[in-house]
Amino acid sequence: MSVICNTTSYNTDGVVGRMYPYYYDTFGNAKYDSTYVNIWDVTDVYGYELVMEEEFGDNNYFHQSTYAHEVGHALSLNHPASGSAIMRQGWDGVQYTVPQTLDKTNLKTKWGY
Numbered sequence: 001m002s003v004i005c006n007t008t009s010y011n012t013d014g015v016v017g018r019m020y021p022y023y024y025d026t027f028g029n030a031k032y033d034s035t036y037v038n039i040w041d042v043t044d045v046y047g048y049e050l051v052m053e054e055e056f057g058d059n060n061y062f063h064q065s066t067y068a069h070e071v072g073h074a075l076s077l078n079h080p081a082s083g084s085a086i087m088r089q090g091w092d093g094v095q096y097t098v099p100q101t102l103d104k105t106n107l108k109t110k111w112g113y
Ligand SMILES: [Zn+2]
Pocket: 069, 073, 079, 087, 089
């Protein structure tokens, strides 16, 4: 997994972070997995710093929360429908920087430990 702090490009969709999954083809080339299957060979996690600064200001707490959320996606975690979780999508007044009980439960369910 690579974590890229993108400080130069500005995406206009307001997304502050994104995870890109890849698999290796039979020739060993990394291919983007648009089907989002459960297990990937490699992932890239991007944080869009310019958007984060516009959305959150220069507050490291929110930046940490964004990267932790995207790393959760790299571990195949999805957005929960409800509950307190680092994997919750969007802004609900609380952004966590460490995995919550629901995140840990979902990790254990997904990976078995
Ligand atoms: Zn997400």
